[in-house]
Amino acid sequence: MNKHSVITIIAIIVIITPFAYSGLSILGIQQLEYRWNNPGQFTFFTMSNHGSMEFCNAMPFWISFEKMEIATYYDANHIGSFSINSATLNPYSSSIQEGVFSSNTLSAAQHIFMTLDFEFDGGDIRLDPNKLIVIVHADMPILGIIPYSTTSQISGFDFDKNMNADNLSCN
Numbered sequence: 001m002n003k004h005s006v007i008t009i010i011a012i013i014v015i016i017t018p019f020a021y022s023g024l025s026i027l028g029i030q031q032l033e034y035r036w037n038n039p040g041q042f043t044f045f046t047m048s049n050h051g052s053m054e055f056c057n058a059m060p061f062w063i064s065f066e067k068m069e070i071a072t073y074y075d076a077n078h079i080g081s082f083s084i085n086s087a088t089l090n091p092y093s094s095s096i097q098e099g100v101f102s103s104n105t106l107s108a109a110q111h112i113f114m115t116l117d118f119e120f121d122g123g124d125i126r127l128d129p130n131k132l133i134v135i136v137h138a139d140m141p142i143l144g145i146i147p148y149s150t151t152s153q154i155s156g157f158d159f160d161k162n163m164n165a166d167n168l169s170c171n
Contacts, residue, residue, distance in 0.1 A: 025063050027059075029065055033055070033056040033165075033170070041164075045110055045114050048080060054168065057093060057094070058092065059092075065140045066085075067083060067085060068138045069083045070082040071134070071137065072133075080106070082100070135154075137150070
C-alpha cells in the first residue's frame with residue numbers, strides 16, 4: 001500500500017468518526033432507560049422540588065446529550081419542566097444526573113402534581129389523570145454544531161410507572 005492510500009484512509013477515518021459518534025448517540029438516546037434516583041419513590045410533586053434521575057445506557061457505545069427536558073402539560077397547558085444538562089453515558093452503565101424543575105406557576109403545578117400523585121396511588125379522582133401529558137425532549141447536536149433533537153410523548157400515568165421502575169437493564 002502506498003503512502004497516499006494510507007493518508008486517504010486515515011483522513012476518511014478522521015472525518016467519519018465524529019459523524020459515527022453523533023449517529024450512535026442518536027440511536028442510543030432512543031434506547032436510553034431512565035428512572036427516578038430513588039426507585040419506587042417518584043412523585044410528580046418530588047420532581048417539582050428538583051432531584052436526580054438515573055440513566056441506563058444499555059448500548060455497547062457511549063451516548064451523549066446536551067440537554068434533556070421533561071415537560072409536563074395538564075389540559076394542554078404547560079405546567080413546568082424538569083431539565084437535565086449535558087451528560088455522557090458509558091456503555092452498559094448507569095449514571096445519576098441532577099435536574100432542576102422550573103415553572104411560571106410553581107404553586108399551581110405543585111397542587112396539580114399532589115392531586116395526581118394521590119390519584120396514581122389509588123386515591124379518589126379529582127382531576128382527570130388522562131389530561132396529564134409528559135413530553136421528553138433530548139437535544140443532541142451533531143458534531144456539536146448541527147442541531148438535532150428527539151421528542152417523545154407519554155401519558156402521566158405511564159411516565160409515573162417508568163420513573164418508579166424497580167430495575168433497569170444496567171442493574
